[in-house]
Amino acid sequence: MRGYLVAGNWKMNGSNAANRTLVQGIVAGAPAGESVQLLVCPPFPYLAAVSEMLGDSAVALGSQNISAHDSGAFTGETAGNMLRESGCQYAIVGHSERRALMGESSQNVADKFQAALKVGLKPILCVGETLEERESGQTDAVIDEQLNAVLDTAGVESFVDAVIAYEPVWAIGTGMTASPEQAQDVHRHIRAALEAQSESVAANIKILYGGSVKGDNAAGLFSKPDIDGGLIGGASLKSDDFLAIADAAASLESR
Numbered sequence: 182m183r184g185y186l187v188a189g190n191w192k193m194n195g196s197n198a199a200n201r202t203l204v205q206g207i208v209a210g211a212p213a214g215e216s217v218q219l220l221v222c223p224p225f226p227y228l229a230a231v232s233e234m235l236g237d238s239a240v241a242l243g244s245q246n247i248s249a250h251d252s253g254a255f256t257g258e259t260a261g262n263m264l265r266e267s268g269c270q271y272a273i274v275g276h277s278e279r280r281a282l283m284g285e286s287s288q289n290v291a292d293k294f295q296a297a298l299k300v301g302l303k304p305i306l307c308v309g310e311t312l313e314e315r316e317s318g319q320t321d322a323v324i325d326e327q328l329n330a331v332l333d334t335a336g337v338e339s340f341v342d343a344v345i346a347y348e349p350v351w352a353i354g355t356g357m358t359a360s361p362e363q364a365q366d367v368h369r370h371i372r373a374a375l376e377a378q379s380e381s382v383a384a385n386i387k388i389l390y391g392g393s394v395k396g397d398n399a400a401g402l403f404s405k406p407d408i409d410g411g412l413i414g415g416a417s418l419k420s421d422d423f424l425a426i427a428d429a430a431a432s433l434e435s436r
């Protein structure tokens with residue numbers, strides 16, 4: 182059973198006070214049962230404190246980035262073992278903001294994916310096309326390039342412990358979400374690409390959708406057969422908004 186994962190990517194938002202309110206709200210209102218896993222990804226300086234706030238709740242903790250290196254002269258970077266020691270179980274790699282604003286290549290992302298696995302963190306590999314790429318019919322080719330860099334570097338079996346997030350760049354933070362059908366098409370394409378190398382990996386991997394997911398569009402997206410939850414930006418910053426998405430997942434039959 183794949184189950185659902187609803188992950189909050191807080192991006193560069195938060196403060197000690199705001200995080201406490203947010204985490205308390207999420208923990209108190211998390212849907213019962215095991216069909217939906219919740220995850221929060223705060224900025225680096227707050228990881229250890231948020232880990233403590235989460236305590237023994239079922240809500241998981243993840244980072245928004247990870248260094249490809251183990252240790253050494255990499256000023257400003259954070260290694261996987263440090264993230265583990267701060268309480269993380271997941272690490273987002275290749276978010277489109279890092280690809281576009283920090284110049285991360287698909288190979289950099291593949292190296293980060295491997296670095297996460299090496300220390301027992303589950304990488305959440307983000308892939309997605311820009312509006313220009315979609316309009317010129319390149320969506321599948323862009324996804325293939327981003328996915329193949331990781332498949333070639335880490336191998337299909339490494340996806341046993343990974344998550345993929347399809348995040349069309351044009352839908353992130355714009356309020357312009359992909360329709361459930363548009364998202365499902367790409368999710369199917371991604372799962373089929375994995376299927377070509379391993380049927381069991383493809384059947385078990387969670388593929389999240391991200392890009393303007395809200396409480397009122399989540400159920401439509403998550404009810405599609407290849408959409409296993411969401412990577413949530415804006416709507417992850419208020420517990421009520423985030424929980425509305427979690428509840429949408431919980432209301433669907435788990436699969």
Ligand code: PGA
Pocket residue numbers: 190348352353354355356391392393394412413414415416
């Ligand atoms: P959004 O961000 O939900 O604010 O569109 C999603 C993301 O960037 O992960």
